[in-house]
Amino acid sequence: MNTPRQVQAEQPVLYSSETIAKENGRVVFNLQTGVRHRGFRVKSAVSEIKPVPCRRCVVLLYHRLTPGPARQRYEVSWVQARRHWQELAHRGAGARSLRTLWGLAGPHKPQPGQLCFALSFDDGSDSDFQAAQWLSDLGWRATFFVNASQLGKPGYLAWSQVRELAAAGFEIGSHGVDHVALTRLLRTQLEFQILASKHRLEDYLGEKIVFFAAPFGAWHSLLLETVEQYGYHGLAISRPTPAMSGAFLIPRYGIRRNMRTQQVVQLVQGGRLRVQEYVRGRGMHIWRSWRQGACAGNW
Secondary structure, eight states, X not given: OOOOOOOOOXXXXXXXXXXXXXXXXXOEEOTTTOOEEOSSOOOOSGGGSSOOOOOEEOXXXXXXXXXXXXXXXXXXXXXXXXXXXXXXXXXXXXXXXXXXXXXXXXXXXXXXXXXXXXXXXXXXXXXXXXXXXXXXXXXXOOEEEEOGGGTTXXXXXXXXXXXXXXXXXXXXEEOOSSOOOXXXXXXXXXXXXXXXXXXXXXXXXXXXXXXXXXXXXOBOHHHHHHHHHTTOSEEEEEOSSOEETTOSEEEXXXXXXXXXXXXXXXXXXXXXXXXXXXXXXXXXXXXXXXXXXXXXXXX
């Protein structure tokens, strides 16, 4: 008699933007549990917690803006960022905050012919304040994710500047208390990072914080469940694919220093920047880093 073959269940795995990009098109993820499934599509219940009609929405992610040439991978120079935004504005696009596009700030009705996308900034760098002034000149809005413990330190926003941004109509989101990889923390440490940052920002600003951005873009099922448990309406990650407005998990395109203006325009217009081209850009960065290190004798 043949005994039934036992099938070992797949274990939850940690995800980063690199993992998802590498397996894009071959693997389907359950966005609620973080479990990987092959060969069939899994419907996420988390994406249905809000009665907002889902539609494709491109979310761009910037980090620090530098006055000179950008040196880090996710830094962008002032000149480069302004070229991105001016070209998008010239083509009739308009940036909004996540709260607006997710329908949490009342019904959103874009102007006829206007292409809307969401704009976000991570880490709370002091360059965010100048960026907000430029966005205001364009009539745009954005979401700024800040780390509560870094506010007021050199190179980062002051608490008073965060209040000014909120008063000017920009959304403030939580990026944790500290900029640490949350996927490596114990449950109690994870809960502290998610809940304490929310309380500190809400107590100071007097408004509800509804979005959380995972540092380094890494997430797993426990992080997703904890963020939802403590009253957030969405978890923003780094993943090169369009989001669905109203969904709980929010993938974002990270803007890198080597991205051309035309590539950013393609992201907003088509929402696909040809994921292959986006990943190829990351591969070129790794290859150049290896070549420079090899030439310097560091490899």
